[in-house]
Amino acid sequence: MGLSELGLGIVWTNFNSSAGTWGCMSNYFPGMNANGTRRGLKRNGTAVITDNFYIIKTSSDIDYGKVGQIEQSIYLSEGDPDNTIMGDLYSIYFHGDIELSKGGCSVETHKAVDMGNVSTKTFKGVGSVGAEMPFTITLSECEGDAVNVLLDLEPTYGYxxxxxxVIALSDEEGAASGVGIQLLLNGQKINGNAEHLTWPFQKGVTTIPFSARYYQVADSVQPGAANSTLVFYTWYE
Known part of the structure; x- marks a missing residue:
C-alpha cells in the first residue's frame, strides 16, 4: 500500500544559500515535471543546499492501523543559463514502512499578525526593537500519547x-530596509540555528504562545512596507 492510499503525501522543500530563499520542490519529484528547475547556484564559490522532507495528511479519510510503503527518489542537477542539464549534483533515495496510529492535532492553516505602524525613530541602533505583538498557534482536537509538539520554521525570505x-522582510517594491521581524516563543527569542522548537503537548487543545516585533539589523532604517511570511511545520514526539 502506497502513501497516497493511506491519505498521506510527501512535501519536499529546498533552501539554497546562494539564492537565500526556501522553495517548495514537491512538483519536481521524478515523473511530475519534465522541465525541471534551476536553483541559481553560483559558478564559483560555495553554495549550501538544505533539503527537508515532510509526510503530510492529504485526505480527511486516514486509514489508521495500516502499514504503507515510502519509496521516493529525487535528483538535483546543475544547469546552464539556458536550463540545459550539465550534470547531476546529487541524488537522494529513501524508502521504508510507515504505520499509522491515531494521534496528533488539527492545525490552523493561516495566521495573520498585524504588526501595526512603527516610526523609524523607534530604532536607535542595531538590536533595538519595536513593540511586541502577541499571537498564538492553536492546535485543536489533539489526541494520542505524544509528549511534545515540535515546530520547524521556514521563513520565505530567509533570516x-x-x-x-529575525526573519527577513519581503522584497516587494517599496519595502522597508534595515529591519527584520524577530520571533519569540513564550517571550524568549528563537534561535534560527536550532533544529526545531519544542512545546509541551496537551490533549484537547495545545496553545503555543508566540510574539513578533521589528528588530533593527542594519545601521540605518528606511521606511516602507515591512511584511514577511513563514511556514510552520508541526510534528510530535
Missing part, C-alpha cells in the same frame, strides 16, 4: 539575523 531569530 536577516539567524542567531536572534
Amino acid at each position: 536577516a539575523d539567524k542567531n536572534n531569530g
Whole structure:
C-alpha cells in the first residue's frame, strides 16, 4: 500500500544559500515535471543546499492501523543559463514502512499578525526593537500519547539575523530596509540555528504562545512596507 492510499503525501522543500530563499520542490519529484528547475547556484564559490522532507495528511479519510510503503527518489542537477542539464549534483533515495496510529492535532492553516505602524525613530541602533505583538498557534482536537509538539520554521525570505531569530522582510517594491521581524516563543527569542522548537503537548487543545516585533539589523532604517511570511511545520514526539 502506497502513501497516497493511506491519505498521506510527501512535501519536499529546498533552501539554497546562494539564492537565500526556501522553495517548495514537491512538483519536481521524478515523473511530475519534465522541465525541471534551476536553483541559481553560483559558478564559483560555495553554495549550501538544505533539503527537508515532510509526510503530510492529504485526505480527511486516514486509514489508521495500516502499514504503507515510502519509496521516493529525487535528483538535483546543475544547469546552464539556458536550463540545459550539465550534470547531476546529487541524488537522494529513501524508502521504508510507515504505520499509522491515531494521534496528533488539527492545525490552523493561516495566521495573520498585524504588526501595526512603527516610526523609524523607534530604532536607535542595531538590536533595538519595536513593540511586541502577541499571537498564538492553536492546535485543536489533539489526541494520542505524544509528549511534545515540535515546530520547524521556514521563513520565505530567509533570516536577516539567524542567531536572534529575525526573519527577513519581503522584497516587494517599496519595502522597508534595515529591519527584520524577530520571533519569540513564550517571550524568549528563537534561535534560527536550532533544529526545531519544542512545546509541551496537551490533549484537547495545545496553545503555543508566540510574539513578533521589528528588530533593527542594519545601521540605518528606511521606511516602507515591512511584511514577511513563514511556514510552520508541526510534528510530535
